[in-house]
Amino acid sequence: MGAGTLAVYLTGGTTYSYPYLMLVPVLLAAAWYELPGALVVAMAAGLLMAAMPLDVADGTSQAPSNWLIRLGLYLALGAIAGWLFHLLRKSSETREIVARTDPRSGLPNPIALKEDLADWLAASRRHGTSVGLILVRITDITDVLEAMGADASDELVSAISERLSCEVPEVEGIYHFNTAELMLVLSDIAHDELERIARRLAEVGEDNLVVQDVPMRAQLVLGSSLQQARDTQPDDLIHEARIAMFAALEKQRFHCHFSPAFKRRTVQTIKMISQVRRGLEQGEFELHYQPKIRLLDGRVCGCEGLIRWRDGEGGLISPGLFMPKVENTTLIAPLTRFVASEACRFVADDPGSVSINFSVRNLFDEELLHMLQDMVEEHRIAPQRLEIEITESALMQDLGAAKRAIERMRCHGIGVSIDDFGTGFASFNYLRHLPITGLKIDRAFVNGLELDERARKLIACMIDVGHALDLVVTAEGVENAMQRDILRELGCDQAQGFLYAPALPLDRYHEWRRAYAACQGNSFG
Missing domain, CATH: 3.20.20.450 (EAL domain)
Structure with missing residues (x-):
């Protein structure tokens, strides 16, 4: 705005069309601060131009009607631009929420998991801590789908999510990873604590839940992974948790923590089957x-x-x-x-x-x-x-x-x-x-x-x-x-x-x- 004021002054005053340069900061304010910022900057720009001589060379002042019209134009354009940017931002936020949310369970989805996990990993690198994941699979969700329908299975996922959130406060975030799986994120966590939380989840899994007035007990299988290196990426940690969960299913255990041996065996199996x-x-x-x-x-x-x-x-x-x-x-x-x-x-x-x-x-x-x-x-x-x-x-x-x-x-x-x-x-x-x-x-x-x-x-x-x-x-x-x-x-x-x-x-x-x-x-x- 200061640069615009200087440009108008150096070009001879408000007689010429250069005062419209002041719309640039008004529009920028609308983009950055939406309606309130646009109105404040528009008012400031209008007052600056009101104080500007009509002709700098001979010092001729402006008529009040001249700068009032200009002020009104700034305010009108600022208000319109601010409102439009506000609508645009709200629409963008809505799209982002929709893109990050599972439509049936209402929980954050895998897109949100990867974005948030990237932030947690970045924070862990700065503070020297570790991020852990626990993948929870509901092994009998197919029975619920067959007997009670998709709505009941979604309600079961939501009920388990709420129960885990209440009973295990160490969990930073719960994400609906796919139909039968929830991903739990834990920050600033060590291996022993991760094992303790897994055992606690086992106890929570023993509790009965009521879905559509029907009491049921979900069968849970867990796979966990823990950040081991500073350059660990979200996909690496997620992949390790999935491998550990599949190992738990294969070994018929409630929980397995990721071991590099699991991955080597999986690669060898893929090569052998091929x-x-x-x-x-x-x-x-x-x-x-x-x-x-x-x-x-x-x-x-x-x-x-x-x-x-x-x-x-x-x-x-x-x-x-x-x-x-x-x-x-x-x-x-x-x-x-x-x-x-x-x-x-x-x-x-x-x-x-x-x-x-x-x-x-x-x-x-x-x-x-x-x-x-x-x-x-x-x-x-x-x-x-x-x-x-x-x-x-x-x-x-x-x-x-x-x-x-x-x-x-x-x-x-x-x-x-x-x-x-x-x-x-x-x-x-x-x-x-x-x-x-x-x-x-x-x-x-x-x-x-x-x-x-x-x-x-x-x-x-x-x-x-x-x-x-x-x-x-x-x-x-x-x-x-x-x-x-x-x-x-x-x-x-x-x-x-x-x-x-x-x-x-x-x-x-x-x-x-x-x-x-x-x-x-x-x-x-």
Whole structure:
């Protein structure tokens, strides 16, 4: 405004058009300070121009009407500009609030989280403190959605947010990260305190909440991360909290804090899964066979086909490193087709029977079930010589669908056995209704059998249950003669384990079988 006044004076006074330069500070004031600032600056500009001579050269003064009109113009334009800038700013603030807020729960959203987290991290760098995140997943929100609808699930998220905010005052901010997740931000926090707060959240999670007049208890799983370096970015901290939460889900724990080992394992898993299809195409997978022995007379009565992956250098990759992850992807279908095809080819050229494993996805894969039947017919093998082993957890995914799938396999003569019996959701209900042909007792019960009276009693009960339902009972993980003798005394039908042989490649399996037959003086029964 001072520069404008000087410019008008140096150009000869208000006779010329230069007084309109004073609208520049008026408009700037409107932009910065909206209506009040625009009016104050407009009034000041009008009074400055009123004191300015009409003609600086001869000192001629202005008529009152001249500067009053100019003052009114300044005020009018200042008022209009100030009001427009006010509306613009309000509109911008509204858009920003909308952009930062989840429309259903009313909580700040991931955009707000990243912006606010950047500010907290910047403050932590200045003060030498650390910022922590806790990602809270509501694991049973799908049940609420299915039973009560989206409004109820949003109300549940809001109710949990309010409860956490009241019960855990250390939380600086709570954000709705996605449908089933809340992100909690804690500033100036140490690892021990973060663990203590996680335990407190566990207690809060035990409380009942009322949603739409229905009492419910939400199941919460937590993953936490803590700023470790000065250059930590918001996305880094969020990513670590998510990895920790997934680790808690996998380990079936309430809470896990981020460890770099989690990330390394995740990267390795991604790389390994990406190589599975290539491995199938290049013939890197093969089936190994572990013999099953009939305990009554010691004869080989069949085997289990187990997948193995041979890397480019000829070494074997343990199934435990890739199968648990592959089972949760669509790659399990081509992998199981390979296993089934190899098993059928084996049975076509070899006496005895073979069992293979099915995952949850396999059990509910209609195309795979059709293909299994076609393979049996193509290789012209008796279907009863092929057995499918299914874990109890697979059955519990959808007992009705599992029953229909098993009935289809049984209708075609294929045997179905429950694998890892006793470690999952053992239920007399499914044993009663499912048309299964066998039970396989998990190695956890066989391990230390010769030293544990309670283990012997448990296995005796399992064997009795199996025989009461006319099922063939197999014990896996048999490692010594004492275990074998006890199982035989208890009436167990079959055994497999390192006492006899590990899973062997096809040629070595044939060699072992011939040597075993020569030693025992018998062959397949």
